[in-house]
Amino acid sequence: MSEVKKVATRPLPKAEEFDTKEFWAGTKDKEFRYQQCTDCNKVIFYPRRHCTGCTNGKLEWKVASGDATVYSYSVVRQSYHPFFRNLVPYAVAWIDLDEGPRILSNVIKVAAEDVEIGMKLKLEWEEHEELNIPLFSPR
Amino acid sequence: MSQKRDAAIVGIHEYPSRDVEGEISPLQMKAECAARALEDAGLTWADVDGIYDAGDGGGAMNGLTIAEYFGLKPTVINTTGVGGSSYEFHAAQAKRDIAAGKCKVALLTYGSTAHSNARAIGVGGRGAGSMHPAENMDAFAGQTLIANYAMVAKRHMFEYGTTSQQLAEISTATRYHAMRNPEAVQAMEDLEFLDIRETTIDDVVNSRMIADPLHLLECCMISDGGGAVVIASPEVARNCKKPPVWILGSGEATKYPENGGDITTSAAAQSGPIAFAEAGVTAAEMDIAMIYDSFSITVLALLEDLGFCKKGEGGAWVEGGKLRFDQSGGPALNTDGGGLSSNHPGMRGIFLLIEAARQLRGESTSQVATAKLAVAHGNGGMLGSRHAAGTIILGAD
Numbered sequence: 001m002s003e004v005k006k007v008a009t010r011p012l013p014k015a016e017e018f019d020t021k022e023f024w025a026g027t028k029d030k031e032f033r034y035q036q037c038t039d040c041n042k043v044i045f046y047p048r049r050h051c052t053g054c055t056n057g058k059l060e061w062k063v064a065s066g067d068a069t070v071y072s073y074s075v076v077r078q079s080y081h082p083f084f085r086n087l088v089p090y091a092v093a094w095i096d097l098d099e100g101p102r103i104l105s106n107v108i109k110v111a112a113e114d115v116e117i118g119m120k121l122k123l124e125w126e127e128h129e130e131l132n133i134p135l136f137s138p139r
Numbered sequence: 140m141s142q143k144r145d146a147a148i149v150g151i152h153e154y155p156s157r158d159v160e161g162e163i164s165p166l167q168m169k170a171e172c173a174a175r176a177l178e179d180a181g182l183t184w185a186d187v188d189g190i191y192d193a194g195d196g197g198g199a200m201n202g203l204t205i206a207e208y209f210g211l212k213p214t215v216i217n218t219t220g221v222g223g224s225s226y227e228f229h230a231a232q233a234k235r236d237i238a239a240g241k242c243k244v245a246l247l248t249y250g251s252t253a254h255s256n257a258r259a260i261g262v263g264g265r266g267a268g269s270m271h272p273a274e275n276m277d278a279f280a281g282q283t284l285i286a287n288y289a290m291v292a293k294r295h296m297f298e299y300g301t302t303s304q305q306l307a308e309i310s311t312a313t314r315y316h317a318m319r320n321p322e323a324v325q326a327m328e329d330l331e332f333l334d335i336r337e338t339t340i341d342d343v344v345n346s347r348m349i350a351d352p353l354h355l356l357e358c359c360m361i362s363d364g365g366g367a368v369v370i371a372s373p374e375v376a377r378n379c380k381k382p383p384v385w386i387l388g389s390g391e392a393t394k395y396p397e398n399g400g401d402i403t404t405s406a407a408a409q410s411g412p413i414a415f416a417e418a419g420v421t422a423a424e425m426d427i428a429m430i431y432d433s434f435s436i437t438v439l440a441l442l443e444d445l446g447f448c449k450k451g452e453g454g455a456w457v458e459g460g461k462l463r464f465d466q467s468g469g470p471a472l473n474t475d476g477g478g479l480s481s482n483h484p485g486m487r488g489i490f491l492l493i494e495a496a497r498q499l500r501g502e503s504t505s506q507v508a509t510a511k512l513a514v515a516h517g518n519g520g521m522l523g524s525r526h527a528a529g530t531i532i533l534g535a536d
Contacts, residue, residue: 010279
């Protein structure tokens, strides 16, 4: 009996999740979408249906340029996750987009040890069938 | 002083084993600990009219499960679940419930078989997306729990010049205390720690890097474990077997990622001042600091946020071994050996209350002779993203 070997893949988000589905839909067009309130101007990210700055705000979808900066990071050297265990060492980071949103992502196309706080980044898309994943590389 | 003494810890028990080898369930552990803690207080099941529970074994209707399993008819049922800080929230809420006359004897219970279940809590990576919107945004990045805390340490180092040698002070102080606690030594043996002994700063910074900048000896163990705490009204407390340990103040707070936010400051910066103000004391007066030591950086950030020193000065402040029970210049830190070297089954909050009570009764294996005041601070969730914080100030009779 031969076993069918399943190649582990990156854990992907659920495209139909209520609050974040518009963001993930945007990734199909390689757009990094975020929300801003037209009443109080607060930038909302992660996406939500309601404004957290005012009680009757109207949220407008915008598209970020993709330019960003490393706020903090770590080099993961040990993981038991079937996908990430084969990726170590890799850099996971809190990344600030120029327009305000802060996202958890990976810094790629650079040795994980060479990532630095304050490093200027640009958006990269890792392609998948249903949606694309926003990653970042040095610019 | 206008210090209120509305409620006191009167009974405590910590399950002695950290490796139960599948021979006892979390629910059974809770019942065992509850019975021993009630005995410690000189009370019985029939005296309990408030139950406070978190942790494993109870299912979706945990409060109902626990009441039936213990055979109780409580009038207060509280299952606030905020991870490792749950029991500080429970203590705060029990004090309020007792002061309001809603119950007289509150029973807090915890049980977990995280080690036996081989749950890779720290390095398990994260699962696939969930229907929780925040998790649905985070899961793809492969941030392990340790990396989450490591990102706080990286930013702390960047902003304030904190070093790994300074962070290692947390690990060496807790190990120093663990080596004096037979249950902690047994725990490290059962969990197959290598080379069990007091550690040096060099030992810590030369141990294997798990997620930069955190080394193996800056990370807590994953054990089995359980515990129970009995909190009672002043009238009940006066007739208990052991001297009461008064709950003088409490604070509760949350923190989560915010665009442009500062991850070196935790929810303790909100809960700490509320608790100290209510108790009418300051951090500098604390003899004992039971601070949730999931990782070295957790303690450093929390000490700053609780007001032991200013934000950013924690690295220099902890230098020189001053957190050991037999040194002056700072509080005795995690005198049972902490989550780093004694007991961490996933939600350590109850053990912070238990060891603080031991100190204020004079029962610790690293006893501070003049211990009168203690702070127990639980951090639940993840320091580098979303977490809850509960601060409890305790005073000897």
